[in-house]
Amino acid sequence: MATPLICGFCGCGCRLYLDLSEASIPTGVMPSETSPVNAGRLCRRGWHLFQPHRSTERWMRPQVREGSLRNPCSWEEAANLLAQRFSRYTPQEVAFIGSPTSSNEDAYALVRYARSVIGTPHLDFPGRGNWARVFETLAASLPKEALQTSFDDVMAADLVMLLGMDEGALFPQITARLHEARWQGKPIVVISQGRGDLAQLATLFLCPYPRSEMAWLTALRETLPGSSQDLRRWNLLWEEAGISPEEVEPLWRMLQEAQHLLMVLDTTSPSLFAALEALAALAQWLAEWGKAGKGCKVLLTAERCNTRGAYLMGLAPNRLPGGFPLGDSPTRQRLEMAWECALPLQGGMDLPQILRAAAQGQIKALFLVGSGWEGTYPWPQEWRQALEQVEFLAVMESFPEEGLAEKADVLLPRPLPGETEGTFVNLEGRVQRSGRALQPSQEIWAEWQLWHALAERAGRSWGWDGASAILREIVALTEMDVALATLKEGEWAWAWPKRPFPLAVEPSPSHRPVPASEEFPLYAVSASHPSDWWSEPLFLQSSTLRREIDRFPTPYFLLHPEV
Structure with missing residues (x-):
């Protein structure tokens, strides 16, 4: 029976199946007709999700940079080096930038490692700021x-x-x-x-x-x-x-x-x-x-396939797993007891602050999950400055990105959709399990396996044997629906919190008209194209989708009808 997986592109969370050859090589996809999300439909990106699996540019082994050379190594050797390098820095000198395409289990494992082992509050992921500001x-x-x-x-x-x-x-x-x-x-x-x-x-x-x-x-x-x-x-x-x-x-x-x-x-x-x-x-x-x-x-809306899930897992400088604020006492008490650590009440740096601090030498060790974010970030020069100045850089990604491979001290291959199991929260708040439909040709650790191994090297025993064990821990500690703990492939549940978030927003001021300026009568609003496919690694590794780029102009202006 085919194993369903969740598309790794936008926040809709479509369910699909990989068509595999006798040699277990992906040859196509088939949308799920029973999914309440896509009901047999896929967009042009989803129809070509299989093509990155066949790319010859993919990283398949961990690599360590020595001078101008990158030498392959084992996963165990890479984990040893990461643990050694992280131990050189204080918690305030280490930061983690996760990914909105990581599963809930992977994001939670990163949060637990960053907060309970390293002790840093500096963690975030691209796209969180806008979504969280609106949601909160x-x-x-x-x-x-x-x-x-x-x-x-x-x-x-x-x-x-x-x-x-x-x-x-x-x-x-x-x-x-x-x-x-x-x-x-x-x-x-x-x-x-x-x-x-x-x-x-x-x-x-x-x-x-x-x-x-x-x-x-x-x-x-x-x-x-x-x-x-x-x-x-x-x-x-x-x-x-x-x-x-x-x-x-x-x-x-x-x-x-x-x-x-x-x-x-x-x-x-x-x-x-x-x-x-x-x-x-x-x-x-x-x-x-x-x-x-x-x-x-x-x-x-949510930009990526697990933007909402990463937020709910606490992958943010001011949130705990469950999406609750740092000061939420019930959640803090459960986490501190389970994680065997004291959690600080003070929040950390968000993504822009992390990059600026890295460029100024305040953040000395930076771990990135995923790539392609420079093209979607409003100030791409801050990415480049941070990568130039940071003392130690580790990256976990599937495909090389220009400039990133040369700067990274440790490169780790990242699984593609369908190569690991886990759960994802789409923009509705619907939790769906994505199964392991195929194995890569070489050993590639799931993200949670890396954080689990690094915790062991710090003397912590988490006792996880798979994504299901992590999900059970998440449910036990975050007040999420207990049905999630037994969620099977092809099933879904809601990730809506049982109690409201204790949030406070300043009251809205009364309307204040802003007069037009005769000297500056126009607003110029700069932004990347809404379909930011130029910076999406999965898109760029699809031979068919790459041709779609030629259909769009690069820079252009949209003018108000009165201009």
Whole structure:
């Protein structure tokens, strides 16, 4: 019987199967028809997930740099060297940058090693900052039921609003539901600074000025039951955002008629809700919408296949496993007893701070899981400066990245999707088990095996014999659903917390209009292309997908219609 695995690309979490030749070489994929996520569908990335397995550029053995040479070594030798080098530094001089494509078990093992063995609070992963900022702000204002949202809620809503999401290729399984909803006549509103294919699908597309969120969010309050219902004020506020009364009139009517609202918020959008006060204003409006007796659900996108899971495993400078803050007493007590260590209350550096500290010589040892993040990071020069200056660099990745291999003191091969087992949390909060469908031609440790081996060299015995044992520990220590501990391949469960996170967000200030500047009348918002395939190692190792790059221009401008 074929073993199901979870796609390693976006946050949708599609389930699929590898087609294998008699020599156990991947020759194709088959989508799962019973998956509640993809129901027999795959995007062009998922259809070609098998091709990286056949790449001849893949790292297959650990390597240690000696001068200008890289010499192969055994896994045991690499672990010995890592343990020796880490022991030279204080906890504050060591940092770990994990990956949002690691399984929950791998991410948890990294967190346990970093916090309980090394004792460093400096750990993070790319993409966490934006997602966590949005999630934590909304979780502080909304009932948890509003954030317990699935793809099925697209069809259950009588109005769908997309904020910042205008490219359908980013999250294909959301897009598939949107097409079905539109075909059934449901209204879809897109508010974004880009005019992608979803803008063409939408019933109504609005392109407000950049940084004008406070104006149009204040306008939305006029539609709440019990508000002044001042249509003149509504129009004036939208005009401040660059939207005419004629353009926005249909939205007024849709909001008046809607009883079940679904808000899809793209957490990867580079410009939308850059200000925390605007995000807090959105949370306040959604909370009041729900209190008015109307149904309200929020679906947050997540950039990678386990962005949400890595956060829940505590792969963050200010979080514990379970996603709880460092000061959450029940979680701290359980972890300190199980890990046999004292956990500091003070948070550590996040990813940008880690890179700056490494460039300045404050972080002396840096461990990276995965690669390709330089292309998605807003300040790629900080990556390069950190790699140039850090005293000791270790990297665990499947494929070489320009500049990274030359800088790393230790290179460790990383398993590809389908080569290890573990669980992943998609953007809905759905936990799915990914099985081991094939073995690589040479021995490649799972990520958790490395952290387990390093802990043993520090005199710690964790007693893990596989990913299932780690999952049982996670469930026991984090208040997650006990059903997860017995989750089988092809099954799923929810990773929604049993109790709300004790979060506090500053109250949203009142709307303050920002006058236009005659000297600088335009906003320039720079960002990478929404489909950042140029920096995705799995994508670049797919011969078919590499050809897709030629279909997209490199730099380009999107101008507001009034310009």
